[in-house]
Amino acid sequence: MWVANPAESFQPIEGFGASDAWAAQFVGRWPEETRQQVARLLFSREFDPAGRPRGIGLSIWRFNIGAGSAEQGADSGIRDPWRRAECFQNAQGYWDWSKQAGQQWFLEAARRHGVETVVAFVNSPPVHLTRNGRAWGDGSEHSNLAPERYAAFAEFLATVCEHFEKAGLPFDYLSPINEPQWRWSRRNGQEGCPWTNEEIRALVPVLGRALQTRGLKVRLVLPEAAQLLHLLGPTEGEPLCSDQLRELFGDRSDALLRTPAVAPVVAAHGYGTTTSRTQLRRVRQDLGERLRTDHPRLRYWMSEYCILDENDGGRLRGPGRDLGIEPALFVAEVIHQDLVLAWATSWQWWLAISPYDYKDGLVYVDRNPAGGRVYESKLLWAVGHYARFVRPGAVRIHVQVDPAGARLPDESGPWISGFRHPRSGTYTFVALNRTDREVPVILRMADGSRLRFRSYLTTPEPDVNLQPGPLMETGRAWTLPARSMVTWVSEL
Template identity: 75%
Template sequence: MRLFAVLLATSLAGPGQTAETDSSGRGGPVWTVDLNQQFQTIEGFGASDAWAAQFVGRWPDPARRRIAERLFSRAFDPSGRPRGIGLSIWRFNIGAGSAEQGAASGIRDPWRRAECFQDAQGQWDWSRQAGQQWFLEAARQHGVETVVAFVNSPPVHLTRNGRAWGDGSAYSNLAPERYEAFADFLATVCEHFERTGRPFDYLSPVNEPQWRWSRRNGQEGCPWTNEELRALVPVLGQALRARGLKVRLVLPEAAHLTHLLRRTDGEPLCSDQLRELYGTRPDAILRTPAVAPIVAAHGYGTTDTRDRTRDIRRELGQRLRQTQPPLRYWMSEYCILGEADDGRLRGPGRDLGMEPALFVAELIHHDLTLAQATSWQWWLAISPYNYKDGLIYVDRSPEGGQVYESKLLWALGHFSRFVRPGARRVAIRPSPEAPDPQETEGPWVSAYWHPETQSCVVVAINRRDQPVSITLRIIGAEEQTFRSYLTTADPETNLQPGPPLEPGHPWTLPPLSLVTWVLAGSQRTLEKQPAPAHRSR
């Protein structure tokens, strides 16, 4: 590849406006993108179908199709605006059967109960989870590359207490003598979906094993100690191998990143998981061939301050590179729960605006650049709740209702729509005289190279309430024209296409905005591509 450096710029204050320099006349710091310095390969961006898809998937058209289009589509409308955010990963919840139990399940909210494909007599009913299956089919039709089946609790007819939640102890609600039955259940489910042309790429058999998951949690859940996981995984691997299934196991879905890194006082039996599950011990889970070389963890409890957000992700990234270089890190679940970002954001209260969107975009940036995550996955794709947990919100009605799009949906789309599976994150750094954005208020800028399409994508996040001007210098690419996509607080400006990027001008990021720049040539290539087939692992 011929080395080529070019200054590229345009104003992104709005489509069709001319570029301007900042007050210094210099156009802000020069950011250098070096395509020759490459880091992790991106596997995708996703969200889960829990729990609303079981109802919304049975809504009449066109409401459910509109939601599927917003989540999965890679098409463009006549103006050139993306019709959706093009998720490349979809998480399908394999339910435990609390829905069939109804109020007797102990889970008060019907929207948090889940059906099970098997009953207590061992009979299978593949018509269950129909709403979720509708969204799974829609995801495949739109070309979503990867499906992760995940489990919150073993089926209720296998658990110790006959419920989809435990007794409050640290130990699993599944007795060891039931491990084979659980493994057979999961293998049969995976086999059915593979045989019917909707295969799961990954199976996540446990979720946040650190929590006690008693009745008070109000949802399906099951704790697991590290010792129990080391005993369960080989049994699962054997069940999958006996059926010749290609699905890979992904674990441990740790509740906090700290549970991977060290022994914690509150969860001594299920923490320090990088060492306890993936280390050198003879019963480490990676010795089971079905286990993918992935460590999956959730971002909760680490975002109360910007310093804590960055420090623990930097520590995780360094730890993985130094002691576990074969492992890939997935940030496999996040939503805004408690306090986040110096207490300015809290989980309660639906907010469709820019503040949570920009906060989450910055968090994605840190997960990708500091922890070198290869995948980033949001929690609820669809939420009926008055909470900061959804990408799309809906009326709480099983029959149908209104659909409400959040700015957070489009913020994730700045990554998911354009940073496709197979992209390599590449180096980008400001000029030496500029302050390090990691130690300031940003802007937060990351860059990606797609070898297949020979295209470059740059994502910039401006959380300031004033415009920020930057100039990009690209090393290692032929000179090409870039397209721009902008999201601001304006209700209609969501991945809004802007003017082409021409050499010679600074770029002005509007206040409180996200901007993605894509090589125009590569964009035409993407538009011509058919929906991808199922990807082999």
């Protein structure tokens, strides 16, 4: 038996999201019916006549502000055209707001569907500002942007933010750097720029003043660390850009948080910490304890993740598209641990749309700039179990196995997380069963209240994706199928 205690609450939830990099630049110009289909899968909160969600209702959308590698073409050094990005400004200072048209279409679609938060993020400064005239560095640990260009970069970003605010598509947050630990060079095959901690501390006040001068409401989010380990201490090979909780948010860096535009958020990526279930849990538990003890003002954003390299004890690797249940259940476990152990207030996936033979997308598409087919993944719907029903403003509540009841679950689960929606007075519970056996679940409320829940189920069956299921009631057994997820939503 599982017991939920609404009186014991934890972090508020800001939302769940994904980014438009890089395929939105093409898919956003596909035939209207196809791009509307993709937007509906990502953003819709409507139900079809059978009561099934039409989409996963993302509440956060990440918009990539490009550096101009697309205009350089093959001379950019980025071989894959799908990984290049346009820039709104050219070397002569001319602004062209028709650039990034496909991405702008998806930004408009996100807002039209009611997406609450937009995060604009930057992989590289514009190529006409960088040291080498490229959207990647020379392989050193220092930024590809010289200090004398910080003000120009800040003005570029402030102008972009101001334009979209005046256009009625404001950015809520701006992430000016991305994975600063990696020594981005031509071999990485995409736009990217390293930054040392010292360089970040120098850039942020300049950027903050540029935003403040224009009266913009956008807030800065930092540092988009490449791995959670880069927050927790010095890491081998990155002495100048790790230990970022202390270096950027500790006593010596109070000025950073005093910059008016900086949000009290530490953003980091989940890569490199999911090799085993033990590592997955330990790193997130360490991060959560460190934040609550030393940095209680900071909110933690898990701001980028997809399945890379080796994961889950060697059972899952990044290469090879897989639309099935296994990657979906694994990612759901990662989400659960980020929420429950690290107290993440938001969780954001990497590629919303992928043309690749890789486990990096929610929606997959044919690799054709002019148009093609759209492929749903179980992973899309797994993220939807949280995104669609755990809305911004929800508060995570305590859920545990009744110590007087059945034995504790083993390390393979099941896992249940619970959320209270203060405005409506309703509750959402997400349960995950990665085992090959059915699991009976009984849920009760610690205050003795009796609730009825609508259920939405995803299983290995091809068409069972957030499928409406039988009602669930507190105090009564509900069978969680093998290798499945269920979301329970209480009725008013």
